[in-house]
Amino acid sequence: MKVLFVTSEIAPLIKTGGLADVSGALPAALRAIGVDVRVLVPGYPQVLAQIASNEVLATFSDLPGFPPSRLLFSTLHNGVPLMVIDCPVLYQREGGPYADAYGHDWSDNPLRFGLLCRVASILGCGGTPLSWHPDLVHGNDWQAGLTGAYLSVAKEAAPNIITIHNLAFQGNFDSENVALLHLPPESFAIDGIEFYGKMSFLKGGLYYAKHITTVSPNYAREIQHVELGFGMQGLLQARSRDITGILNGIDTDEWDPETDKHLAFHFSSQRMVGKAKNKRALQEQMGLQVQADVPLLAVVSRLTHQKGLDLLLEIVPRLLDIPVQLVVLGSGEKQMQDEALALAARYPDKVAAMIVFDEGLSHQIEAAADMFIMPSRFEPCGLNQFYSQRYGTPPVVHSTGGLADSVVDCTPQTLRDGTASGFVFSGMTADNLYAAIMRAVMVYCNEAQWKQLRKLCMNKDFSWETSARAYRRVYLKALGRAVEFAQD
Numbered sequence: 267m268k269v270l271f272v273t274s275e276i277a278p279l280i281k282t283g284g285l286a287d288v289s290g291a292l293p294a295a296l297r298a299i300g301v302d303v304r305v306l307v308p309g310y311p312q313v314l315a316q317i318a319s320n321e322v323l324a325t326f327s328d329l330p331g332f333p334p335s336r337l338l339f340s341t342l343h344n345g346v347p348l349m350v351i352d353c354p355v356l357y358q359r360e361g362g363p364y365a366d367a368y369g370h371d372w373s374d375n376p377l378r379f380g381l382l383c384r385v386a387s388i389l390g391c392g393g394t395p396l397s398w399h400p401d402l403v404h405g406n407d408w409q410a411g412l413t414g415a416y417l418s419v420a421k422e423a424a425p426n427i428i429t430i431h432n433l434a435f436q437g438n439f440d441s442e443n444v445a446l447l448h449l450p451p452e453s454f455a456i457d458g459i460e461f462y463g464k465m466s467f468l469k470g471g472l473y474y475a476k477h478i479t480t481v482s483p484n485y486a487r488e489i490q491h492v493e494l495g496f497g498m499q500g501l502l503q504a505r506s507r508d509i510t511g512i513l514n515g516i517d518t519d520e521w522d523p524e525t526d527k528h529l530a531f532h533f534s535s536q537r538m539v540g541k542a543k544n545k546r547a548l549q550e551q552m553g554l555q556v557q558a559d560v561p562l563l564a565v566v567s568r569l570t571h572q573k574g575l576d577l578l579l580e581i582v583p584r585l586l587d588i589p590v591q592l593v594v595l596g597s598g599e600k601q602m603q604d605e606a607l608a609l610a611a612r613y614p615d616k617v618a619a620m621i622v623f624d625e626g627l628s629h630q631i632e633a634a635a636d637m638f639i640m641p642s643r644f645e646p647c648g649l650n651q652f653y654s655q656r657y658g659t660p661p662v663v664h665s666t667g668g669l670a671d672s673v674v675d676c677t678p679q680t681l682r683d684g685t686a687s688g689f690v691f692s693g694m695t696a697d698n699l700y701a702a703i704m705r706a707v708m709v710y711c712n713e714a715q716w717k718q719l720r721k722l723c724m725n726k727d728f729s730w731e732t733s734a735r736a737y738r739r740v741y742l743k744a745l746g747r748a749v750e751f752a753q754d
């Protein structure tokens with residue numbers, strides 16, 4: 267089975283969030299179970315600078331509406347074949363994949379990601395210039411959402427599926443883009459890419475896809491209701507039978523406390539002394555009081571309303587009545603950044619805040635901290651709760667989306683039956699978060715229980731293999747190979 271995997275970011279080449287982690291790991295896991303996956307990404311400078319070869323697979327000099335581009339071929343460090351769209355006019359610029367250095371979205375994003383979808387549709391139909399013909403096109407998030415609309419009028423089009431990593435990001439733009447992107451005019455309809463008078467990449471993706479997946483089973487249910495449906499709940503309800511939630515795995519090579527290249531001290535569930543050394547090193551580096559037995563709380567996150575960190579910042583003064591420390595690594599909304607920095611200035615030996623995106627530091631924090639705080643208002647899957655468990659840092663999470671699917675609340679019962687893996691609170695209030703953190707601190711103070719909880723966390727299996735098999739079942743279903751689907 268041949269699959270074209272279309273994504274706007276891929277670790278380790280370019281990353282703003284969890285989509286990159288998934289794109290960096292899932293294709294390799296699929297290849298390991300016999301699926302011939304190739305990845306298609308835009309040629310941002312960060313990508314072009316890191317790919318080994320510049321073999322040109324094809325040139326697209328006269329795609330109506332788009333500047334000329336070339337398709338380059340390379341192979342990722344994990345053996346996954348990569349196809350890169352080199353289009354300097356659209357991608358060669360300083361800044362992030364979606365926005366400039368000041369956080370303003372690129373005004374030509376419709377064109378930038380329209381080209382990604384257009385090229386995906388060319389490679390996924392009979393007219394492809396390549397000898398490699400995918401059986402299926404797998405798009406991710408809104409940036410790949412128009413692929414199905416283009417394929418709907420292509421000859422010998424492969425079926426396409428879409429994975430929602432976050433329904434809140436939809437790629438909605440003015441309707442004039444329908445003509446500018448040379449989309450089929452009839453696609454601008456309620457049964458198509460139209461969404462409240464605008465054209466929507468994601469709506470198109472959800473409408474035209476043969477099958478829809480989300481990155482956790484719980485999120486697949488939540489988005490069919492008004493609270494977390496972001497206006498798409500009607501369409502999602504109508505397509506309910508075609509939606510499957512598949513929990514993300516993690517890259518267990520990248521995130522392995524025994525071998526992590528970002529760590530000065532390695533450790534395992536059998537030998538935890540390295541973790542204590544990492545804690546000491548981080549406390550020193552961040553200017554916190556060096557204290558082995560004070561619980562160190564951590565956050566690594568985009569600082570946005572979604573992540574619910576306003577609740578944490580609100581309760582910090584209250585939390586500091588007991589001996590705890592907090593380290594925050596993140597960037598995002600200015601007000602939240604400023605509040606985190608203000609707390610760090612007010613309590614310099616107890617709170618540290620770093621407003622940057624720093625992959626290495628995120629690993630060091632996971633390794634050093636005692637507890638990881640994720641009070642997300644909604645969370646399609648979330649990754650840090652997995653990393654935290656693997657690094658013996660029980661997460662404190664709000665019961666939503668993938669967090670509810672992947673963290674089991676620590677109680678005497680779950681400790682006994684060996685399922686406990688963190689602390690879960692319901693009801694999105696500062697008081698409820700505070701109570702959950704206090705529960706975690708109570709268990710921390712009971713050395714035997716804390717050791718047991720950490721061990722349970724670290725021994726859980728988060729590899730991609732199970733998820734890759736679930737994706738393969740979805741592929742088979744989308745291809746109508748139901749017999750194999752039933753047997754797999």
Ligand code: ADP
Nearest residue numbers: 283284567568596622623624625628648649650
């Ligand atoms: P989302 O994709 O919504 O941002 P996820 O939990 O799915 O959230 O994935 C976030 C990823 O980005 C994780 O790998 C996390 O460690 C990483 N990350 C977020 N903020 C930072 C930061 N400031 N520095 C380093 N890594 C970060």
